[in-house]
Amino acid sequence: MSQKPQQDVFEERYLRFISGLGKGNFGSVELCRYDPWGDDTGELVAVKELQSNKQATTADFQREIQTISSLHCDYIVKYKGICYSAGRLSTKLVMEYLPHGSLIGYMEKHRSGVCTNRLLLFASQICKGMEYLQSMRYVHRDLAARNILVASNTLVKIADFGLSKIIPVDKEYYRVTQPGESPIFWYAPESISELKFSHKSDVWSFGVVLHELFSLCDISQNPKRLCIQKIGSYVQSASMAIQLLNLLKENWRLPAPSQCPPKVHSVMMQCWEFNGENRPSFSSLKDLIENCITD
Numbered sequence: 001m002s003q004k005p006q007q008d009v010f011e012e013r014y015l016r017f018i019s020g021l022g023k024g025n026f027g028s029v030e031l032c033r034y035d036p037w038g039d040d041t042g043e044l045v046a047v048k049e050l051q052s053n054k055q056a057t058t059a060d061f062q063r064e065i066q067t068i069s070s071l072h073c074d075y076i077v078k079y080k081g082i083c084y085s086a087g088r089l090s091t092k093l094v095m096e097y098l099p100h101g102s103l104i105g106y107m108e109k110h111r112s113g114v115c116t117n118r119l120l121l122f123a124s125q126i127c128k129g130m131e132y133l134q135s136m137r138y139v140h141r142d143l144a145a146r147n148i149l150v151a152s153n154t155l156v157k158i159a160d161f162g163l164s165k166i167i168p169v170d171k172e173y174y175r176v177t178q179p180g181e182s183p184i185f186w187y188a189p190e191s192i193s194e195l196k197f198s199h200k201s202d203v204w205s206f207g208v209v210l211h212e213l214f215s216l217c218d219i220s221q222n223p224k225r226l227c228i229q230k231i232g233s234y235v236q237s238a239s240m241a242i243q244l245l246n247l248l249k250e251n252w253r254l255p256a257p258s259q260c261p262p263k264v265h266s267v268m269m270q271c272w273e274f275n276g277e278n279r280p281s282f283s284s285l286k287d288l289i290e291n292c293i294t295d
């Protein structure tokens with residue numbers, strides 16, 4: 001019986017703040033150097049503190065730590081440990097630091113030099129990460145380019161497990177009780193209408209990430225903006241979610257990004273099958289994506 005890996009504890013006195021990494025999608029994340037020798041040779045780490053004022057409870061935070069510390073995959077951001085701050089008033093999550101930030105920020109700087117095959121490499125890495133998550137019975141629920149981090153010009157990793165859930169063994173989906181801040185423009189129809197989340201709803205969101213990738217994360221092609229533009233001309237008094245759901249029921253989908261290879265657009269459309277049963281699995285998506293790579 002292998003010994004359960006000891007959870008690494010980082011001593012707050014050696015955790016030196018360097019800069020903020022943005023209050024974006026991950027809550028407030030800080031760049032720190034863990035420098036026990038005090039000579040700046042320590043490693044850079046990303047640290048997130050439980051936000052006492054946010055609706056996320058300590059239980060949510062403990063679940064995030066439990067989730068991420070159990071995942072070991074090259075395409076998932078690595079957990080490093082936790083730091084109990086003075087008097088254990090709050091706990092900090094310590095993760096590996098990815099120097100290029102989110103896919104959105106990376107594309108802003110590098111979109112002119114990114115070719116189709118590199119986009120497909122990133123897509124296949126996200127597929128492999130999601131295939132691993134599925135094998136651990138985790139549903140991410142917030143797969144989006146903003147939650148993909150860039151380790152290098154040839155490696156991306158899936159991040160942010162604040163929303164992910166474990167599917168009970170006897171069920172194929174997870175139903176949330178409260179919608180919270182829903183990124184509905186990345187949601188499958190069953191997630192919008194019934195708050196049902198499954199590996200198949202993660203596949204739908206993967207299709208939206210493909211769209212973001214092949215739009216080079218251009219803000220003018222952002223899924224939320226394109227949906228609202230379409231809804232805006234779709235006169236209905238119903239809520240945004242109901243109007244989006246009706247559009248999807250009438251087979252409207254995000255338009256193919258310009259210069260998107262037809263084979264890649266076809267993969268997106270398979271991810272956006274209305275009935276989750278008709279969507280590909282992440283393991284077949286991996287093959288579909290690799291089949292799009294040109295020599």
Ligand SMILES: CCc1cc(O)ccc1-c1ccc2c(C(=O)Nc3ccc(C)nc3)n[nH]c2c1
Nearest residue numbers: 021046048095096097098099100101159160161
């Ligand atoms: C600790 C929070 C967390 C919690 C979780 O469950 C999963 C991943 C993360 C996380 C979130 C962000 C980062 C980052 C970064 O933001 N890096 C960067 C680099 C450069 C620039 C400009 N911006 C940004 N690096 N590792 C990170 C891990």
